Amino acid sequence: MKIIKTISRHPHGSEDLVSFQIPASAGTTNFMKYIPVIGLEIHVELKTASKMFCQCSADYFAKPPNSNTCPVCLGMPGALPVPNETAVNWTMKIGKALNCQLASLSKFDRKHYFYPDLPKGYQISQYVEPIAVNGYLKLKGKKFRVQRVHLEEDTGKLIHSGKDTLVDFNRSGVPLVEIVTEPDFDNSNDVKEFLQELHTIIKYLDVSDADMEKGSMRLEPNISVRVCHPGLDPGSQKDSLVHENDKLPLPPYKVEVKNINSFNFVKKAIDYEVKRHLEILEKGETPIQETRGFVEADSSTKSQRSKEETHDYRYFPDPDIPPLSFSADYLSATVGSLPELPAAKTNRFIKKFGLKEADAFLLTRDKEVAGYFEKCLTLVKGSRIVEDLPQKLANAILNKRVTLNLGPDKFVQSVVELYKPKATDMEKLDAAVKSVLAKNQSAVEEYKKGKERVIMFLVGQVMREMKGQADPLKVKKELAGKLKR
Amino acid sequence: MAKRITLTRDEIIHLAKLADLNLTEEEIKKYQQELSQTLDYIANLDELDTSAVEPTSQTTNDKDVFFQDGAKNDRLFSQEKATANAKNKKNNYFAVNRIL
Numbered sequence A: 001m002k003i004i005k006t007i008s009r010h011p012h013g014s015e016d017l018v019s020f021q022i023p024a025s026a027g028t029t030n031f032m033k034y035i036p037v038i039g040l041e042i043h044v045e046l047k048t049a050s051k052m053f054c055q056c057s058a059d060y061f062a063k064p065p066n067s068n069t070c071p072v073c074l075g076m077p078g079a080l081p082v083p084n085e086t087a088v089n090w091t092m093k094i095g096k097a098l099n100c101q102l103a104s105l106s107k108f109d110r111k112h113y114f115y116p117d118l119p120k121g122y123q124i125s126q127y128v129e130p131i132a133v134n135g136y137l138k139l140k141g142k143k144f145r146v147q148r149v150h151l152e153e154d155t156g157k158l159i160h161s162g163k164d165t166l167v168d169f170n171r172s173g174v175p176l177v178e179i180v181t182e183p184d185f186d187n188s189n190d191v192k193e194f195l196q197e198l199h200t201i202i203k204y205l206d207v208s209d210a211d212m213e214k215g216s217m218r219l220e221p222n223i224s225v226r227v228c229h230p231g232l233d234p235g236s237q238k239d240s241l242v243h244e245n246d247k248l249p250l251p252p253y254k255v256e257v258k259n260i261n262s263f264n265f266v267k268k269a270i271d272y273e274v275k276r277h278l279e280i281l282e283k284g285e286t287p288i289q290e291t292r293g294f295v296e297a298d299s300s301t302k303s304q305r306s307k308e309e310t311h312d313y314r315y316f317p318d319p320d321i322p323p324l325s326f327s328a329d330y331l332s333a334t335v336g337s338l339p340e341l342p343a344a345k346t347n348r349f350i351k352k353f354g355l356k357e358a359d360a361f362l363l364t365r366d367k368e369v370a371g372y373f374e375k376c377l378t379l380v381k382g383s384r385i386v387e388d389l390p391q392k393l394a395n396a397i398l399n400k401r402v403t404l405n406l407g408p409d410k411f412v413q414s415v416v417e418l419y420k421p422k423a424t425d426m427e428k429l430d431a432a433v434k435s436v437l438a439k440n441q442s443a444v445e446e447y448k449k450g451k452e453r454v455i456m457f458l459v460g461q462v463m464r465e466m467k468g469q470a471d472p473l474k475v476k477k478e479l480a481g482k483l484k485r
Numbered sequence B: 001m002a003k004r005i006t007l008t009r010d011e012i013i014h015l016a017k018l019a020d021l022n023l024t025e026e027e028i029k030k031y032q033q034e035l036s037q038t039l040d041y042i043a044n045l046d047e048l049d050t051s052a053v054e055p056t057s058q059t060t061n062d063k064d065v066f067f068q069d070g071a072k073n074d075r076l077f078s079q080e081k082a083t084a085n086a087k088n089k090k091n092n093y094f095a096v097n098r099i100l
């Protein structure tokens, strides 16, 4: 086996070397650098009460097949779709949370293709004037750009069984938000973190169940690998990669892996694909542009090629749906209604409560847990019984040292109980101090020579002698008093 | 004068595929002629001076037509009604030849 190195791009930092193993049989000439180029398409089903263009229920889960349809979502001739105002508003919220520019004018287009899950022969979607564009999400100092956030209708559901494909249109017309990133990722770890952060944001916005298992959030990475020729100056190449990877031409192909419903599977699919592409590129060939499916059983991907042609969707404005316009007031009201988002909450928890960064991050992954933590803190305002109480509360929540089933008030009590200074038996303490001082003459000497830090060693010894049943502050005070004499 | 447009055989085949139509050799030839003529006819519009006309994608001048979110059952189809026009159905599903 031979190891090929690729540089992993970090906008603001050092570079990681990622290794890929290539069969020794593959012939290499020079030492090439390979850099994965990955973009994402994410579909999120909104949890509105009704569908996108009709008033059938958007909750289709576990309903009998084709029991949740009407002329509009079944695509009957002459039925008139009318947009759901809330769905449009929630799409804007997602756009804003991803730092996008919100459109003041928007409209719906028809995207034409034939597939059994699409009753009209077209999907109502957005092409030229999406609701939000040009956003980004920052993660650990890296910026991943969001190209667009648009609104469309979900399709029906297909079940492949024997010689048949069965179609259930209960889901047809449920509002579906599509989020498209720029191909700014070069490794599967960043992709996974990005998706987890996006998932958390969507949950905070309370606009979707974002339930991966039910398919209300579906993930599609598109993957290719860029070959950086050794002839190029690696310095300048690195620089150009660092900020604007648009400046480099994209690889002449990309592979889309469709409809994955787990962050881990996305990571595995990317790792599998990158390795597969490297093997092909090493032979001097170019991988085929195609759509593939993820195979859970062995974490591989499989071609779904049905003779891949360039798509010709013949988008045009849907003449049934008048254009949408949004006043500055409407837009600022929408923006104003956003909750504090996870990244901001993490920062606030660090700054305001002095939490460790990792703990603040973990506490804010679930809005409910973060809220519980803050509720606890309001109950102990001004309390000085326990030092650094916010961090201790955070620890207790994260380590599950105290059950969260308690109400916040009981929870706080238990935590205070757990961490409050121990009652100290002064007689025992006096005896312990004397004994420790007698046994540690050299430490006492050092202390008297001015090496005052030695006292912490002595505190430790006394605490041990007391079997932990003492308040370290009192121990220190006692020791200091005796040493001064 | 209208321009002369001639669609190629490949273009007709492509369009047929997009429209999910199976055309015979004869039909391909026929549409190559007829569709070209249709395009010629529409190309007549190019003679109009539209330089002062704002582009639009709709004709009603309506805008911002929405409904307030909320599920209603008044147009809901029963399973039987929903699948009534289906060529093939199975257990209340629409059934087509397996596609994957």
Ligand SMILES: [Zn+2]
Binding pocket: A051, A054, A055, A056, A068, A069, A070, A071, A072, A073, A074, A173
């Ligand atoms: Zn409907």
